[in-house]
Amino acid sequence: MASGKRTLETIRLNAPVDPSRLADLQIGTVVYLDGVLYTGREGVYKRIIEDGETPPVPLEAISNVNFHCSPAAAVDDHGGYKIGGVTATASFRFAKWLPQWFAQTGCKVIIGKGGMSSADYREIFVPAGAVYLTTVGYGTGALLGRGIKAVQSVYWLEELGIAQAMWVLRLENFGPLLVESDLQGNSLFEQANAHINRNIEQLYAGLKAPALGRFGETVDKKDELV
Amino acid sequence: MIATELIEEAAYNLMFNASIRIPSDYENGVIGMAENEQGELSAFVLESMLQNWQAAREDNRPMCADTGLPRFYVKAGNEAQLAGGFVALEEALRSATARATHDVPLRPNRVHPLTRQDNNNNVGIRAPEIDYSFEPAADWLELTTVHKGGLFGTDYRMLFPGDGIDGIKRFFLDTMIAFGKRGLACQPAIVGVGLGGSKDTCMVLGKQAACLRVVGDRNPDPEIAQLEEELKELGNRIGMGAMGFAGTSMVLDCHIEVGYTHTGGMPMSVHSFCLSSRRATARILADGRVQYRSDPRWFTDFMRRNSLSWQAANEHLKQSG
Secondary structure, eight states: OOSHHHHSOEEEEEESOOGGGGGGOOTTOEEEEEEEEEEOOHHHHIIIIISOOOOSSOHHHHOSEEEOBOOOEEEOTTSOEEEOOOOBOBGGGGGGGHHHHHHHHOOOEEEEBSOOOHHHIIIIIHHHTOEEEEESTTTOHHHHHHTEEEEEEEESHHHHHHHHSEEEEEEEEEEEEEEEEOTTOOBHHHHHHHHHHHHHHHHHTTOOOOSSOOOOSOOOTTSOOO | OBOHHHHHHHHHHHHHHHHHSOOHHHHHHHHHHHHHOOOHHHHHHHHHHHHHHHHHHHHTOOSOSOOOEEEEEEEEETTOOBTTHHHHHHHHHHHHHHHHHHHTTOOOOOBOTTTOOBOSSSOBTTBSOEEEEEETTOOOEEEEEEEEOOSSSEEEEEEOGGGHHHHHHHHHHHHHHHHHGGGTTOSSEEEEEEEESOHHHHHHHHHHHHHSSOTTOOOSSHHHHHHHHHHHHHHHTSSBOGGGOBSSOSEEEEEEEEEOOOTTOEEEEEEEOOSSOEEEEEEEOTTSOEEEESOOOOOOHHHHTOSSSHHHHHHHHHHHO
């Protein structure tokens, strides 16, 4: 096996996360969580921020960790919940709701897929003192599912459906996650992109352009599309 | 006569197999990639995925919580007889999808595109998709289910004959880079390329090439097989690995399927299957036995229509002309 795993630093944190511990999170650090988090994605954001609805429960009292996820879950015959796998959904789509979300809920940690743009970190995350943890894979659904010890509660299941409802989940050794953005707004994906961009011109060298061009929002292969 | 209940049960079992058990060809391919990956973070991701598939098997839980869009590919032997015909078959596949969604459980992903209404069972208008092919001189029925994510990693472009192999390579790179950054395409994956046909068949060919052929399989046409190797190598030379981190693990394999196309065009589609490549197949024999496997064996000679009676047609023309 490659040598990667041995050299990455690993940290175990309790959620809600003590804000003083966020400074320990360097990009590329592996994180496992215990404690409690809640899920929230476009359905929840829209209700609370755009429609001005009161959160179903005071979020700051539950956790400061928001997971961009909808679990593979089912309601069992006894009215309980069975959670199989858990994976994140791509976070960049939710940037527009986050400034108000951070202000309103005291959220300090976002867990998701793919991270946010550098501008989002600079303009939204850094002022809010928030960090971004990315899931790994993507799709370590079974490992993350193992890390969920119980469904503490679920809100708006009726209104939003299983995929968009707000799930409050109790965790034990929930991971692996990687620190994608730290308190300074540094980004692991940005580092990777810079590395890959150095090779791009060489990759295309000698390949003639197609006869018919296409309208597009960028032609620079080094640009990010998120 | 193949009973509807048997079809429903096999389809239900396939939903479990596909979502929980990573196909061995794919897992072995990723083990090989993890051994060779020099990128520290990319290697960490691959090792985590290998642990994830192990956990899925041990716990009987889905390897990925994004169910993707569960669908069925049906291959019917020309002599197969189904109780209730194909209408009953479709009912059985819909029922199996709904039952398995609750029982695995799978995330109910399927919603109305405008109202976003969710039946909470992955069944709805045109969902699951059911596609058909046929096989001569057979009396069995084969069902394959594929659970593939669908938001990133796919694109289509009309190229022209003069664009040549350069055009194919450029568009391949464009798609890999656009969706590979941040790992949105969930690479490394089996990448399917559709070349030719009309726009819709081009998309279908690329999708089926990605989802219905196994790692290591090569197109029977030696020239196409060589292009498969070249595109695979090209993708792994981008410098990008799992999750878009520096590395070489981008394309686990590349499969190309072609169809005769307009004389002036060369349409191309690119599809990346998931890092959790979820597919499972069952053959239901006429005597009621069911055999499960992970290789769909979808692209037979008959399926590619590359062994039809050309000779006879030409002979016929000569004789009548």
